[in-house]
Every structure is written in structure tokens, then in C-alpha cells.
Amino acid sequence: QSALTQPPSASGSPGQSVTISCAGTSSDVGGYNYVSWYRHVPGKAPQLLIYEVNKRPSGVPDRFSGSKSGNTASLTVSGLQTDDEAYYYCSSYGGRYNFYVFGTGTQITVL
Amino acid sequence: ELQESGPAVVEPSGTLSLTCSVSGGSISGPSWWSWLRQSPGKGLEWIADVYHDETTRNYNPSHKSRVNVVIEKSTNQFFLRLTSVTAADTAVYHCARGRATYFDVWGQGALVTVSS
Numbered sequence: 001q002s003a004l005t006q007p008p009s010a011s012g013s014p015g016q017s018v019t020i021s022c023a024g025t026s027s028d029v030g031g032y033n034y035v036s037w038y039r040h041v042p043g044k045a046p047q048l049l050i051y052e053v054n055k056r057p058s059g060v061p062d063r064f065s066g067s068k069s070g071n072t073a074s075l076t077v078s079g080l081q082t083d084d085e086a087y088y089y090c091s092s093y094g095g096r097y098n099f100y101v102f103g104t105g106t107q108i109t110v111l
Numbered sequence: 112e113l114q115e116s117g118p119a120v121v122e123p124s125g126t127l128s129l130t131c132s133v134s135g136g137s138i139s140g141p142s143w144w145s146w147l148r149q150s151p152g153k154g155l156e157w158i159a160d161v162y163h164d165e166t167t168r169n170y171n172p173s174h175k176s177r178v179n180v181v182i183e184k185s186t187n188q189f190f191l192r193l194t195s196v197t198a199a200d201t202a203v204y205h206c207a208r209g210r211a212t213y214f215d216v217w218g219q220g221a222l223v224t225v226s227s
Contacts, residue, residue, distance in 0.1 A: 003154055034212035043219065043220075044219050045216075046205065046214075047217070051210070051213040089154060091214075100157040101157075102155040103154060105154045
């Protein structure tokens with residue numbers, strides 16, 4: 001069960017956009033439209049941002065958007081705010097035997 | 112809301128036992144009750160889950176022989192039991208509510224250190 005690959009860090013100035021990639025395989029990201037994204041501030045509960053590739057739960061602002069092409073998913077955060085500083089993790093359903101695979105995590109820094 | 116609780120230190124070869132208390136809703140509703148962890152310097156890892164009526168349990172193949180997850184409806188709690196622990200099991204353990212393909216509510220996590 002290999003982790004999905006994310007860049008370790010990303011940054012942008014307030015108001016800018018940043019996009020995080022999440023590279024998997026045809027057995028997980030590419031095989032299912034079940035990619036989700038989570039925001040995690042250490043010491044706090046992780047928060048669901050996106051599910052099923054591009055759906056936002058109630059209460060998540062539309063500044064957060066998700067997409068997928070082939071075996072790679074992406075999360076875009078538009079209109080960066082200082083509160084967006086956190087770790088962001090992707091996840092994909094990996095089938096009957098792997099179930100859930102997570103990404104390596106990306107730390108977003110707002111400059 | 113979910114809240115983890117349990118011993119912060121477990122001895123090597125011992126059993127790690129954690130409780131997740133569910134508030135603001137019934138544990139009997141159609142959901143998967145899940146355990147995940149994050150080891151120091153590493154990403155998130157799904158461990159196991161149990162369906163609300165306990166008809167189905169799923170396990171990460173890496174931990175299947177050592178893990179059990181059970182529900183106690185009377186107290187609105189569910190539990191993780193991980194046996195034969197080693198230093199590699201030192202991690203922040205999160206409980207979460209699963210919706211089959213994603214996790215929509217998480218606890219803030221409980222740090223468990225395996226040490227003598």
C-alpha cells in the first residue's frame with residue numbers, strides 16, 4: 001500500500017492561488033472517482049475539504065476546488081488567506097484490499 | 112464531534128487500547144467508524160473501520176492480525192485494540208466517521224507512545 005505522492009511544500013501570497021498535486025496509480029486515484037482532500041493543523045482535528053474528486057461539504061468555501069486527470073488529482077486554494085496555513089492531505093479509495101490510501105502531505109505557507 | 116481517549120504510554124509487546132466518544136449524533140446511524148494514525152514525520156495511515164451495525168469490519172492488511180474495532184451503542188463509543196505493539200506503533204491516533212470513501216468528521220487525535 002504505497003502512499004500517494006504530494007509535494008512537501010507549497011506557498012503563495014495572500015490573495016493568490018496555489019495548486020497541490022496528488023499522484024497515484026491506476027489502482028487508486030486513476031481507478032476511482034473517490035479522491036478526498038483534508039486540511040490538518042497539528043493538534044486539531046483534520047477537516048474534510050473535498051470528497052469524490054470535486055465535491056465540497058457544507059461549510060467549506062468555494063475557494064477550495066478539486067480535480068483529477070488520469071492518475072493525478074489536484075487541490076486548488078484560491079484567494080489565499082493566512083488561515084490557510086496548514087498541512088493538506090489527499091486520499092483515495094484503493095479498492096477492496098487497500099481501502100484508503102493517503103498522500104504524503106503538503107504544507108502550505110502563506111508568505 | 113469525536114474525542115479520543117486512552118493511555119498515553121504503552122509498553123512494548125503490550126496492547127494499545129483507545130476509546131472514541133461520539134457526541135452530537137448517534138453511533139447507530141449509517142456510518143463507518145474508523146481509526147487512523149500519523150506516525151512522527153509521516154503521513155496519515157488508515158488502520159481499520161467497523162460499520163455502525165457491526166456487520167462488517169475492514170482492516171489495513173498491514174495490521175489485520177493485530178487489530179480489532181468494536182462499538183458500544185449504549186455509551187455512543189467505539190474502541191480500537193492493537194496488540195503486540197512496538198516502537199513503530201508510536202503515533203497520533205485519530206478516530207473518524209467514514210462515509211464509505213471519505214472521512215467527514217475527525218477527532219483531534221491522541222498521542223500514544225510505545226516505550227518501557
